[in-house]
Amino acid sequence: MKSLTLFTLFSFILAPLTQAKTDYPISIGTLHGQLRFSPEAFAVKPGSIVDVTFDNSDEMIHNLIFSEGDGKTIDQIAESALKLGEKGMEMGFIPKDSSILASIGLVQPGKKASVRFTAPMEKGDYPYVCTFPGHSLTMRGIMKVVEDPDSIDLAKAKDSSSNTTPRNGVIEVGDDPRVIRVHVAGIDSGRSIAVGLPGGVNYIFDAEKLMIRTGWTGGFINVNRDRRGRGGGLCGIIGEKFQLGAKEFPLRTGSPDKTPKVRFSGYSRRGNPSFIYEVDGVRIEQTATGNPDQKGLTLGFRVPDSKRDLFYLIDSKDLLVSTTAGKWHADKGYVQIPAKKASEFFISIEHK
Amino acid sequence: MKIFYLGFLVILSSLLVFGEEQPKRIPAGYAVTTVKTPEGTSFGVGGMEFAPNGDLFICTREGEVWKYQVEIEKWTLFADGLHEALGIWIDPKSSETYVIQRPEITKLIDTDKDGRADLYESFNAGWGVTDNYHEYAFGLVRDGKGNFYGTLNTSLSWPGWARSTKWDVARVWTKGYKDTEGKMGRAAKYRGWGFQVTPEGKFVPFASGMRSPAGIGINKDDELFFTDNQGDWEASSSLHHIVKGRFHGHPSSLTDHPDFKSKDLNDIPIEDYEKLWKRPAVWIPHGELANSPGEPIFDNSEGKFGPFAGQMFIGDQSRSNIMRVSLDRVGGDYQGVIFDFVNRLQTGCIRHVFGKDGTLWVGQTGRGWGSAGGKEFGLQQVKWDGKTTPFSMHDVKLTKKGFRITFTKPVDLTLAKDAEKYNVERWGYHYHPKYGSPKTNSAKENPTSVNVSKNGLQVDIGVTLEESRVYKLNLGAIAAKDGSKLANSYAWYTLNKLKD
Numbered sequence: 001m002k003s004l005t006l007f008t009l010f011s012f013i014l015a016p017l018t019q020a021k022t023d024y025p026i027s028i029g030t031l032h033g034q035l036r037f038s039p040e041a042f043a044v045k046p047g048s049i050v051d052v053t054f055d056n057s058d059e060m061i062h063n064l065i066f067s068e069g070d071g072k073t074i075d076q077i078a079e080s081a082l083k084l085g086e087k088g089m090e091m092g093f094i095p096k097d098s099s100i101l102a103s104i105g106l107v108q109p110g111k112k113a114s115v116r117f118t119a120p121m122e123k124g125d126y127p128y129v130c131t132f133p134g135h136s137l138t139m140r141g142i143m144k145v146v147e148d149p150d151s152i153d154l155a156k157a158k159d160s161s162s163n164t165t166p167r168n169g170v171i172e173v174g175d176d177p178r179v180i181r182v183h184v185a186g187i188d189s190g191r192s193i194a195v196g197l198p199g200g201v202n203y204i205f206d207a208e209k210l211m212i213r214t215g216w217t218g219g220f221i222n223v224n225r226d227r228r229g230r231g232g233g234l235c236g237i238i239g240e241k242f243q244l245g246a247k248e249f250p251l252r253t254g255s256p257d258k259t260p261k262v263r264f265s266g267y268s269r270r271g272n273p274s275f276i277y278e279v280d281g282v283r284i285e286q287t288a289t290g291n292p293d294q295k296g297l298t299l300g301f302r303v304p305d306s307k308r309d310l311f312y313l314i315d316s317k318d319l320l321v322s323t324t325a326g327k328w329h330a331d332k333g334y335v336q337i338p339a340k341k342a343s344e345f346f347i348s349i350e351h352k
Numbered sequence: 353m354k355i356f357y358l359g360f361l362v363i364l365s366s367l368l369v370f371g372e373e374q375p376k377r378i379p380a381g382y383a384v385t386t387v388k389t390p391e392g393t394s395f396g397v398g399g400m401e402f403a404p405n406g407d408l409f410i411c412t413r414e415g416e417v418w419k420y421q422v423e424i425e426k427w428t429l430f431a432d433g434l435h436e437a438l439g440i441w442i443d444p445k446s447s448e449t450y451v452i453q454r455p456e457i458t459k460l461i462d463t464d465k466d467g468r469a470d471l472y473e474s475f476n477a478g479w480g481v482t483d484n485y486h487e488y489a490f491g492l493v494r495d496g497k498g499n500f501y502g503t504l505n506t507s508l509s510w511p512g513w514a515r516s517t518k519w520d521v522a523r524v525w526t527k528g529y530k531d532t533e534g535k536m537g538r539a540a541k542y543r544g545w546g547f548q549v550t551p552e553g554k555f556v557p558f559a560s561g562m563r564s565p566a567g568i569g570i571n572k573d574d575e576l577f578f579t580d581n582q583g584d585w586e587a588s589s590s591l592h593h594i595v596k597g598r599f600h601g602h603p604s605s606l607t608d609h610p611d612f613k614s615k616d617l618n619d620i621p622i623e624d625y626e627k628l629w630k631r632p633a634v635w636i637p638h639g640e641l642a643n644s645p646g647e648p649i650f651d652n653s654e655g656k657f658g659p660f661a662g663q664m665f666i667g668d669q670s671r672s673n674i675m676r677v678s679l680d681r682v683g684g685d686y687q688g689v690i691f692d693f694v695n696r697l698q699t700g701c702i703r704h705v706f707g708k709d710g711t712l713w714v715g716q717t718g719r720g721w722g723s724a725g726g727k728e729f730g731l732q733q734v735k736w737d738g739k740t741t742p743f744s745m746h747d748v749k750l751t752k753k754g755f756r757i758t759f760t761k762p763v764d765l766t767l768a769k770d771a772e773k774y775n776v777e778r779w780g781y782h783y784h785p786k787y788g789s790p791k792t793n794s795a796k797e798n799p800t801s802v803n804v805s806k807n808g809l810q811v812d813i814g815v816t817l818e819e820s821r822v823y824k825l826n827l828g829a830i831a832a833k834d835g836s837k838l839a840n841s842y843a844w845y846t847l848n849k850l851k852d
Contacts, residue, residue: 181453188482190454190487226485269469
């Protein structure tokens, strides 16, 4: 796998020396604030020389990795990237992985970077992704390797009926995350929001208590019992549930002991669903990502304007907790995030 | 085989001549057209509103919001994953889109302008909600000052039906009745209330005593109306005029009323509730006319929908019909008359919206309470041909001695002058915790006097008048001067107050 990474480097460095003619100059940008690439697909010929310029016009840092495989492969790469921990920044969140074809490390907002590589000989779809923590779910695209790239219709028109409820009530998650407000069996809440992420990681966000009630891997939900007759049957989770040590109103400001005044403000569905709420007047944005092979979630928080330390309460029995900012106090049952580091941080909660 | 084939040809040719099959009862000049809903999509309509550009937006019980480009007949999904969206309001200038779903009023914003909402902003969630299926949130209307209004269903609380004691909170049957009489309760805050949300987003509990208030409507003067469904404390289905502070009859909601704090609602005698109770403006007799009425809508088309401009139309979920209401202001309050209008459509009619051309769009769902129409869901239009005046009772108003019936075209004088041709029946209802009420104090008579106006458009009948009664007029024997018959020959007038 090392050789492939090296190959990438070599192609980047050697290409100008060998004067190989670029077959496809490709420019990939970002959609401002949306955690999405633009374009999300392009097509090249097998074995052609591809020259990709990554133009990061976003306000966030991103990287770009081309790989073999499919959505699951890039889930794994993203998970390994997350596990780089403090070495992540240094390594550009590019993990060692034999599937990686080419990569561009971290590109600062407003900057550009390039990579040159030879497209695979084997025709097919090759995904690209940003593995900066929290971005991989939505920052992904497809390089199509085909004989006649001009014939490919890259406008991936969304099928307008793809999000509707099928007759059997089983809601499936395709390439885009699903967000659906439901009453779920075993979750006593009138304001549950089920989120299904591509790849088979799901969770329920409680819009009243602003906590994640449960996570699960596998299928999403079955709403059949709620959509039959008058309704009244609770929806079912399809898959294997796992707890996340959730406590009511887990995110607190100033003190971990004071139940905060909260307001649920809604959610964004641009990219990875992001819940927006206020805790004691402080605006919070919260996302979650996970690995379908593992019981756990990584919660991403953006708190642009916190004047006080933040606390995130977790009942950590059987759980492993880590954070990218501040410290996990296992004895006290909370992560403490200093105010100045709260603008963006990630808390991983995993089962032992 | 040959006969079958011929029959097929007859059906085919009649379809070609008359378009689709028409309801059994429909006034002359009106026709029903079925609109194709999105392919492969369960489409229980919960709310309908036109955007300023003419696109029709429909939210559904399945939690989706669809856009319909009327001219090109194209459906596009705008939002999904909502929790039983039962009302929608679109700003006629800015196109800002709000829906009401079980947990909240949500503003749907398409920030990246790709045609699909991507920001689901919680505008107000001032009420409580549990996982009790009956806790519907209905809406959504907005007045000229920018206040939103909606209505909140009580919880299904009687454990015998709810199959759990979990929601058995604030069920009221009062002393002297069995506890099984009270069926609905209040398992969370403000169940059974109509509410206001101010432009600043403040939740104001507005009127109490609602049971299953499945539709709210507003007229040009910002007056609010809602329909309720027959059940405990509700003698029959009904139409109510909402005014701030009113109590509409179902006591469970009083749990959240400051005057009833720390009181046991079952200790309060039924007579005390009855004194507080604001009687419905119009009773919609259960079983005769409607079983589960939906949204009231006013015809502001100024004649594009025929001769009933300014009147109100209400659909019914179980009987799948559309009714017509003409209000009568007596003693400072609304009462009035209700007629059947189109009976029946393909399935339950609960939501309505008028297009700019005066077409009445009817949003339908038949799921849950049975629907005479038979289909599970749908969308239909009722259109007037722009020229035919149907022979109808235009309205019925209370006079000091009886009623004045106004017709859309002149009556046959010989028939109209004959008091024997008018059958008048009246009755009252009990106010009690039981489920529905039989008719009480029933009486039948023919008018004591009949006066027909010279132009044949108005008939004054003299009858015995009593307050708190429903008057059912049967004019089946009356015909127009041109010989046409009434498509709907009954009128049900709710007399709450006599004229001074």
